[in-house]
Amino acid sequence: MDVHAPHADPMNVIHQQIMWDRLISVVEEQAQTLIRIGFSTSTREAGDVSAGVFNTAGHMLAQAVTGTPGHVNSMARAVVHFLDKFPATTMQPGDIFITNDPWKGTGHLHDFTVVTPVFRADRLVALFASTCHVIDIGGRGMGPDARQVFEEGVFIPIMRFASAAGTNETLLEIIKGNVREPVQVVGDLYSLAGCNDVGGRQLLKMMDEFGIETLDRLGDHILERSRVATLEAIRALPKGTFRNSMRVDGYDRPLDLVATMTISDDGIDVDFAGTSPPSSFGINVPFCYTEAYASFGVKCIIAPKIPNNEGSLALLRMRAPADCILNAQPPLPVATRHIVGQMLPDLVIGCLGQALHGNVPAEGTSCLWNLFAFGGSSQIDADSTEMMRARVFNVMSFHSGGTGARPGKDGLSATAFPSGVRNVPVEVTEAMSPLLIKRKEYRTDSGGPGQFRGGLGQVMEVVSLDDTAFAISANYDRVDFPARGRDGGADGKAGKISLGSGRLLKSKGQQTIPRGEAVLIEMPGGGGLGDPFSRDAAAVAADVHLGMVSREAAETAYGVVLRGDHSVDETATAARRGHRA
Incomplete structure (x- = not known):
């Protein structure tokens, strides 16, 4: 035609x-x-x-x-x-x-x-x-x-x-x-x-x-x-009101994120009343960002294939009191609003899990674990003689922990969800700064055990090739409160940031890495889904062979006993799993 x-x-x-x-x-x-x-x-x-x-x-x-x-x-x-x-x-x-x-x-x-x-x-x-x-x-x-x-x-x-x-x-x-x-x-x-x-x-x-x-x-x-199309998807859901809460690290004190979701024939309403008040630091979230990530979390579960536009978004209605951290009012600081805001898909998915009888993913790292490093007296404490000698540079490199296990599938390792950004190659960071990434690898045992394992975080070891200190701005969460498992799955491993010499660093805020020291960034893993003792023993053996799960965790967390060649000792495994039962 x-x-x-x-x-x-x-x-x-x-x-x-x-x-x-x-x-x-x-x-x-x-x-x-x-x-x-x-x-x-x-x-x-x-x-x-x-x-x-x-x-x-x-x-x-x-x-x-x-x-x-x-x-x-x-x-x-x-x-x-x-x-x-x-x-x-x-x-x-x-x-x-x-x-x-x-x-x-x-x-x-x-x-x-x-x-x-x-x-x-x-x-x-x-x-x-x-x-x-x-x-x-x-x-x-x-x-x-x-x-x-x-x-x-x-x-x-x-x-x-x-x-x-x-x-x-x-x-x-x-x-x-x-x-x-x-x-x-x-x-x-x-x-x-x-x-x-x-x-x-x-x-x-x-x-x-x-x-x-x-x-x-x-x-x-x-x-x-x-x-x-979105309305049809919503009307296929069980109707009712569902509530979920999540505790996250915060800056100087923990925060409670609370969501009450009401599913009706004319849309989905989410109210964040009960959430902690704003912070004195820049982790506050303007409502536009709250609405963005909460809507995305709902849509991922109920209508992932329907194109995203005003027609589909209008049926997902968000509310947050003006006195909570998810509706920060000017002039509150908001520079790292993503730390808290990117937790919201996990929060609303927890509500949907109640409506769908658990047929949703476990919690993941959610917030990004980016390397933001800089040097030179113009960037950090000008009173430091060491920093006065440092080369001026400013680099931001995107990196991620693991996602939560999914119904019928393991979580994704070193993958940014919900943001979807790509990890930045270490060569790019090294080309734009005096930094050397000495190590970047999966973090063994960081994925929460479950019938379906949580995705793994990564370990990065970073040093400066210059004979000077440098600074980082840590913008991390899931250090005090890791990603939770679901339906019997275990939590993912919490994140950690430290110096190579062992001293722990704060998970948030600007800090100096002394001359000659390395910074070790250990990213969190996602939560597991389902009983770990129900995981296929061959899958556990494969994880051990690939270095994703240690032999010790295979036995203690999954009840799988391995021989020296990484094959499954069926008799010992059956005995161990049966003993727990």
Whole structure:
């Protein structure tokens, strides 16, 4: 059928579906462009980005598959704030808008969101948005030590990044004058604008190909189909109210995260009343980030294959009191909001586990265990003579612990869930800094024992090749309260950070690694699922052979006795397992 024929309807259901798929490919190209031209390792190597296309009312129609939920789902709500400041009727060709407002963007100052309107024959037809994490934004740096957002870096309200007359050079000069890595930061801002431009050009090409003048009917189709499909998935769930709580490390004291989930015929409501109050340190979570990760956790279980857009997200309704850490109000510090925010999928999945009789994964490491290291007197304590001699560098390298065991499957080792970012190769970190990664390997026995084993964390040993000290900003959790197992599975092993000489370091905050010392980062493992003594003995033997489980743990945690060649001693194993029974 020729969609350009006079009597053809290019908006019939088949063509709508084809165009929907094409629209997703457009935003995926947008995201891949951002990764290819990005400057910082978080963009280029880890894929800590988001990209999407929105209708003229600010509703997300499609998101790129590439990207993180914290960026995508908070960006999904962000564009309406841009339209509040710059109504669609005032936008002009050549306009590009920008912000890193934590409460109107994606939760902290290190993330910039750029929005670009797209015009077809002088008519606004869509908005493209993208987000990435920049290596530095000034202030105290990427850590939880600040007491107010004003200490955390330069705050850019929603404003024009560019117009038809050119780039906002005053804005760029302000940013360059306030950050430690101006080339990388400004380069990433241009990369955000550039990827939006690619998305816009590909959209116009698509509209020409299909002979449509606006996205109105296609957008209505996308949002309605997504809404109906998500509603069907929700209505298949048991109805009721389910409550789950989780204790996490916090900064100076433990925090309780509490969720009450109500599943009804018209959607899912999650209320975080009962959660601990805000912290004095930068682990507070703006509500946009809370909503982003909580929605993602629910969607992973109930509707993982339904495209993510305004239609599917609108049925997942989140609430959090203004006096809790999950709805931090300005000017509270929020630089490391991901430490707590990335725990929320585990929290809401715990609610869904009650509704689904446990048919959900165990808890995982959840928060990232990134190596954020820097050196030079401009970065840390200027009173330290040793630090005055240190080379100035600033590097952020993404790394992960293990995920929780899944129904019918082991957890994933050294894998970032829920963020989905990639681990950064050690060669990249070494090329950009004086650091040497002496060791990076799976952490034996870190995965929680179970019929299905939790994913393993990793061990990293890091030293400086310079004869000076360097500093790290620790942004870690699951040190005091490890990932919990489920349905009889054991907890994963807790994380640990220490010097090579043995002295323990704090799990959060900026700390100096003395000259000649190594820092040892031992990442947590995911929780196990089901009774460990029900695990297939051959699978335990394979884990021991691969170094993922020790011989001692095989016997004590799983009841599996191995011979010297790693084969299973069936008689001894049956006796040990039977003795426990």
